[in-house]
Amino acid sequence: xxxxxxxxxxxxxxxxxxxxxxxxxxxxxxxxxxxxxxxxxxxxxxxxxxxxxxxxxxxxxxxxxxxxxxxxxxxxxxxxxxxxxxxxxxxxxxxxxxxxxxxxxxxxxxxxxxxxxxxxxxxxxxxxxxxxxxxxxxxxxxxxxxxxxxxxxxxxxxxxxxxxxxxxxxxxxxxxxxxxxxxxxxxxxxxxxxxxxxxxxxxxxxxxxxxxxxxxxxxxxxxxxxxxxxxxxxxxxxxxxxxxxxxxxxxxxxxxxxxxxxxxxxxxxxxxxxxxxxxxxxxxxxxxxxxxxxxxxxxxxxxxxxxxxxxxxxxxxxxxxxxxxxxxxxxxxxxxxxxxxxxxxxxxxxxxxxxxxxxxxxxxxxxxxxxxxxxxxxxxxxxxxxxxxxxxxxxxxxxxxxxxxxxxxxxxxxxxxxxxxxxxxxxxx
Amino acid sequence: xxxxxxxxxxxxxxxxxxxxxxxxxxxxxxxxxxxxxxxxxxxxxxxxxxxxxxxxxxxxxxxxxxxxxxxxxxxxxxxxxxxxxxxxxxxxxxxxxxxxxxxxxxxxxxxxxxxxxxxxxxxxxxxxxxxxxxxxxxxxxxxxxxxxxxxxxxxxxxxxxxxxxxxxxxxxxxxxxxxxxxxxxxxxxxxxxxxxxxxxxxxxxxxxxxxxxxxxxxxxxxxxxxxxxxxxxxxxxxxxxxxxxxxxxxxxxxxxxxxxxxxxxxxxxxxxxxxxxxxxxxxxxxxxxxxxxxxxxxxxxxxxxxxxxxxxxxxxxxxxxxxxxxxxxxxxxxxxxxxxxxxxxxxxxxxxxxxxxxxxxxxxxxxxxxxxxxxxxxxxxxxxxxxxxxxxxxxxxxxxxxxxxxxxxxxxxxxxxxxxxxxxxxxxxxxxxxxxxxxxxxxxxxxxxxxxxxxxxxxxxxxxxxxxxxxxxxxxxxxxxxxxxxxxxxxxxxxxxxxxxxxxxxxxxxxxxx
Numbered sequence: 001x002x003x004x005x006x007x008x009x010x011x012x013x014x015x016x017x018x019x020x021x022x023x024x025x026x027x028x029x030x031x032x033x034x035x036x037x038x039x040x041x042x043x044x045x046x047x048x049x050x051x052x053x054x055x056x057x058x059x060x061x062x063x064x065x066x067x068x069x070x071x072x073x074x075x076x077x078x079x080x081x082x083x084x085x086x087x088x089x090x091x092x093x094x095x096x097x098x099x100x101x102x103x104x105x106x107x108x109x110x111x112x113x114x115x116x117x118x119x120x121x122x123x124x125x126x127x128x129x130x131x132x133x134x135x136x137x138x139x140x141x142x143x144x145x146x147x148x149x150x151x152x153x154x155x156x157x158x159x160x161x162x163x164x165x166x167x168x169x170x171x172x173x174x175x176x177x178x179x180x181x182x183x184x185x186x187x188x189x190x191x192x193x194x195x196x197x198x199x200x201x202x203x204x205x206x207x208x209x210x211x212x213x214x215x216x217x218x219x220x221x222x223x224x225x226x227x228x229x230x231x232x233x234x235x236x237x238x239x240x241x242x243x244x245x246x247x248x249x250x251x252x253x254x255x256x257x258x259x260x261x262x263x264x265x266x267x268x269x270x271x272x273x274x275x276x277x278x279x280x281x282x283x284x285x286x287x288x289x290x291x292x293x294x295x296x297x298x299x300x301x302x303x304x305x306x307x308x309x310x311x312x313x314x315x316x317x318x319x320x321x322x323x324x325x326x327x328x329x330x331x332x333x334x335x336x337x338x339x340x341x342x343x344x345x346x347x348x349x350x351x352x353x354x355x356x357x358x359x360x361x362x363x364x365x366x367x368x369x370x371x372x373x374x375x376x377x378x379x380x381x382x383x384x385x386x387x388x389x390x391x392x393x394x395x396x397x398x399x400x401x402x403x404x405x406x407x408x409x410x411x412x413x414x415x416x417x418x419x420x421x422x423x424x425x426x427x428x429x
Numbered sequence: 430x431x432x433x434x435x436x437x438x439x440x441x442x443x444x445x446x447x448x449x450x451x452x453x454x455x456x457x458x459x460x461x462x463x464x465x466x467x468x469x470x471x472x473x474x475x476x477x478x479x480x481x482x483x484x485x486x487x488x489x490x491x492x493x494x495x496x497x498x499x500x501x502x503x504x505x506x507x508x509x510x511x512x513x514x515x516x517x518x519x520x521x522x523x524x525x526x527x528x529x530x531x532x533x534x535x536x537x538x539x540x541x542x543x544x545x546x547x548x549x550x551x552x553x554x555x556x557x558x559x560x561x562x563x564x565x566x567x568x569x570x571x572x573x574x575x576x577x578x579x580x581x582x583x584x585x586x587x588x589x590x591x592x593x594x595x596x597x598x599x600x601x602x603x604x605x606x607x608x609x610x611x612x613x614x615x616x617x618x619x620x621x622x623x624x625x626x627x628x629x630x631x632x633x634x635x636x637x638x639x640x641x642x643x644x645x646x647x648x649x650x651x652x653x654x655x656x657x658x659x660x661x662x663x664x665x666x667x668x669x670x671x672x673x674x675x676x677x678x679x680x681x682x683x684x685x686x687x688x689x690x691x692x693x694x695x696x697x698x699x700x701x702x703x704x705x706x707x708x709x710x711x712x713x714x715x716x717x718x719x720x721x722x723x724x725x726x727x728x729x730x731x732x733x734x735x736x737x738x739x740x741x742x743x744x745x746x747x748x749x750x751x752x753x754x755x756x757x758x759x760x761x762x763x764x765x766x767x768x769x770x771x772x773x774x775x776x777x778x779x780x781x782x783x784x785x786x787x788x789x790x791x792x793x794x795x796x797x798x799x800x801x802x803x804x805x806x807x808x809x810x811x812x813x814x815x816x817x818x819x820x821x822x823x824x825x826x827x828x829x830x831x832x833x834x835x836x837x838x839x840x841x842x843x844x845x846x847x848x849x850x851x852x853x854x855x856x857x858x859x860x861x862x863x864x865x866x867x868x869x870x871x872x873x874x875x876x877x878x879x880x881x882x883x884x885x886x887x888x889x890x891x892x893x894x895x896x897x898x899x900x901x902x903x904x905x906x907x908x909x910x911x912x913x914x915x916x917x918x919x920x921x922x923x924x925x926x927x928x929x930x931x932x933x934x935x936x937x938x939x940x941x942x943x
Contacts, residue, residue, distance in 0.1 A: 024505065025488045029464025051524040051553060056439040057467045075430045079554045082528070091430040099432060115462040115525035119494070148464025149491040149525070357512060376469030376481065383479030
């Protein structure tokens with residue numbers, strides 16, 4: 001290791017005991033992934049096969065976005081579909097025909113499984129094959145499950161990307177594959193930094209359009225940009241690709257460590273690395289420092305939501321001076337978040353899964369200065385005097401890499417500053 | 430299968446949650462997969478509740494499918510009982526649990542918790558949210574309310590207000606005041622803020638005020654039959670309906686129809702000259718049946734609008750709405766497909782829409798002003814300020830709500846006066862939208878394009894605007910120009926005229942004059 005790899009603490013959390021809990025889980029299902037995935041993949045349509053509940057969930061999670069003729073929808077199962085399965089397939093074919101006739105711009109159609117469609121064992125995989133034949137070569141139909149019984153929140157993106165991997169063309173080209181749906185502005189910054197170091201070619205999964213779909217093969221090196229891509233990584237390994245091990249690119253330190261892992265793989269000299277990253281690193285440090293003034297010495301508690309919790313706890317403790325009390329994640333893959341666990345100083349409870357009432361008891365007892373949680377818990381906790389940061393924003397907002405490091409810290413500092421500003425309102429209600 | 434993007438209503442278990450969240454001392458154990466907890470945020474975010482909805486989910490996952498899900502349910506029920514110590518519980522299945530056919534009723538019975546545990550049967554693949562709330566409230570009332578001695582004083586229950594209800598919070602205050610003025614006290618308000626113990630004493634009231642038929646009509650009918658309590662049929666939204674409501678209540682309760690309407694400003698506002706320009710504004714109404722029915726009357730009889738179409742998304746009330754449409758001489762639209770609503774609005778080209786959150790966005794897309802009159806609504810329609818729909822203050826609120834999106838009389842007059850002014854024209858943008866207004870280019874626009882267009886040979890059956898007529902059309906204020914254009918073309922077609930001259934334009938104007 002050279003100067004660009006961050007120094008780990010004396011004892012990290014890689015081998016810390018993990019508190020595994022089962023019980024009521026206050027989390028989104030994987031269907032929610034559609035809301036950011038469809039923005040990224042511009043010629044894809046996501047058709048959920050599910051119930052009115054699924055449609056209602058998408059509507060509630062999509063907020064106002066739903067009015068812009070979005071490229072997602074729900075084929076709602078009705079009584080008659082439950083009576084006989086053959087009928088459900090015919091119905092689905094008819095709905096897909098109608099949809100594709102109305103939206104000729106669609107090149108990729110995802111049939112997204114839900115709890116109801118999984119429980120009645122509607123074979124969406126066969127349906128996808130059948131519909132691909134029927135609509136070839138114009139549209140490729142794929143399927144994955146975003147059901148709550150199988151996926152939690154961001155795992156929906158994982159399931160979607162994983163289902164694409166076996167269909168990617170084979171290539172022997174030596175290439176970097178950047179995996180994970182990033183906001184365009186962030187993706188462009190990453191590509192520009194890698195380009196300046198001479199790392200090429202770099203391809204992205206998911207691509208903006210079906211025509212730009214990357215290939216994969218034994219000379220492909222994969223850099224994950226999101227920690228929740230467990231299945232996708234496994235499928236890529238099966239295609240011969242190698243997964244780089246690195247902390248996730250949050251904050252100045254995380255971004256530098258991530259880029260450095262890529263740089264070493266592609267033989268970038270330390271001088272070049274220094275030249276390319278020096279200015280953005282200084283900018284990121286400066287921007288983070290502004291928010292860190294508010295966050296320094298404050299304690300933080302993470303409820304499980306997106307699997308981003310461990311890398312974010314690493315960023316907040318190391319770069320903003322916070323103290324982690326509990327870091328809950330819906331699922332922990334030590335292979336993938338291991339480098340972040342190494343950098344996270346021992347101390348916090350690392351929790352996987354959830355029993356929400358017990359976790360709320362722990363949170364109230366600890367009275368953290370900031371609690372990261374879902375929207376179902378945020379206002380109730382605020383009413384109890386705890387300051388919260390709602391987690392879903394961290395998935396929608398550009399937060400990765402250097403230029404967003406200050407914004408990322410700002411997302412956590414804002415609620416703390418707000419509570420201080422409004423202190424005079426206490427007792428008014 | 431039906432392809433859907435927008436849904437006006439959630440699944441029926443969300444309706445049950447609306448009842449449970451409205452109440453206190455009641456807990457709902459919902460057999461549901463991981464993820465269904467999304468519905469919590471409707472209450473904590475849209476309604477800004479400061480506590481979690483009293484709902485426990487079994488959150489089963491794929492690995493639990495099989496025998497384990499039944500045990501999960503029992504554990505969840507037990508844990509919820511121990512932790513929350515409710516006076517009563519309701520239990521049921523969400524859409525997925527309905528398919529795996531565990532039996533919440535049977536399982537709850539075997540646990541014998543010593544409190545009422547009320548099973549709900551909510552068919553998720555047939556019915557929707559409003560059915561869920563109506564059925565849940567009915568089951569709770571049926572299980573707990575019993576006949577009892579009436580209160581010595583004349584009293585009424587207010588039934589129907591639930592969680593996530595459009596202005597339910599403030600309507601309760603307003604209706605309570607109306608009753609108080611007649612010397613009638615409120616026995617129990619339910620489900621909102623009622624405990625199971627309160628439900629048990631509902632039988633003491635002399636009658637029921639059915640505030641929202643969507644959420645409590647079945648319970649009202651049951652109480653009429655079993656507890657001997659009549660219920661009110663008039664929903665007091667609007668001045669006329671409030672007066673009718675007071676008369677109806679006085680009749681039922683045997684009291685004087687007293688009303689203190691000193692605060693009522695709506696009739697005078699509507700009569701004042703600035704409101705003259707509201708006369709005959711063409712409106713389209715869509716929403717839940719109760720609000721559409723009430724607002725149609727307000728629109729026609731109290732605002733002086735012309736109702737050009739109406740409809741509702743809850744088919745339970747389709748018959749009522751068809752009847753109402755007949756009275757108004759328009760077509761009823763019973764649909765939960767917002768694309769169909771959008772098509773109807775486009776075809777009718779109203780000057781204003783009274784609708785839900787979806788119609789607000791349809792209006793935005795089509796450039797038609799809209800006021801929200803019914804759920805589903807978004808966070809801005811759970812205001813901090815007092816804003817009922819019912820009673821006298823409700824009428825004041827409605828007047829303001831309906832008028833604000835429209836251009837008021839004086840402003841409309843000014844628009845006419847200055848329409849040729851170079852600083853004031855179609856593209857200048859509204860003053861309250863921000864953004865820089867652009868002054869119109871002073872030089873006259875070249876007419877070459879128009880003449881070229883006019884010179885092109887018209888296709889069979891097509892209508893051509895002569896350039897003078899087109900110029901004249903542009904003098905009409907932009908917010909009524911679309912209607913003028915359509916009317917003129919319709920008139921021309923009826924007369925078999927294919928070229929529209931200035932003359933045709935004014936003949937059409939005279940034809941449609943009102």
